[in-house]
């Protein structure tokens with residue numbers, strides 16, 4: 323399991339500080355959608371330069387103009403950029419083609435997508451998705467192992483899980499063994515982000 327730290331609802335300075343405290347424990351750095359809206363590709367470039375050995379995910383949440391946005395994120399130094407599952411098939415296709423040209427990858431975000439969309443994404447050639455319970459929906463539920471059931475018939479699709487995951491709940495995901503666990507608030511809003519990241523790392527590695 324890779325540990326992806328999601329940097330959301332943070333200033334540039336806070337992102338730098340948290341990464342400084344947690345880089346040792348994490349595998350993938352996600353530059354969150356709101357951070358990208360605030361600071362743009364310049365910040366993706368900065369993080370690429372500062373952390374050359376980490377996998378960088380730009381959470382672009384692209385839903386149109388996918389060739390342009392995919393190139394934009396990957397040329398800024400991201401290894402992976404996100405595209406929404408509800409997008410038109412042409413959008414997914416354009417994102418896949420642009421990623422291949424740039425030597426990067428797309429992660430298709432299943433936020434609010436119906437289960438039958440997964441077969442269509444598989445058909446289109448998608449190989450990485452995020453099973454995502456959004457921040458607003460988290461008042462009702464967090465991501466859990468049951469959410470993986472619709473993905474089981476698709477062994478060619480790697481799954482990243484996101485949505486209120488913390489060091490405790492990551493243990494419940496061990497049985498489904500996601501390719502990547504995405505953890506945001508449990509680390510970035512913790513009193514001690516370094517300690518929180520260490521706890522997630524330990525829970526993953528056990």
Ligand SMILES: O=C([C@H](O)CO)[C@H](O)[C@H](O)COP(=O)(O)O
Pocket residue numbers: 328329330352354355356381455456457484485486487504505506507508
């Ligand atoms: O993608 C995310 C969300 O849409 C906010 O932009 C988060 O990165 C993802 O949900 C992980 O964050 P937490 O749920 O706070 O762990």
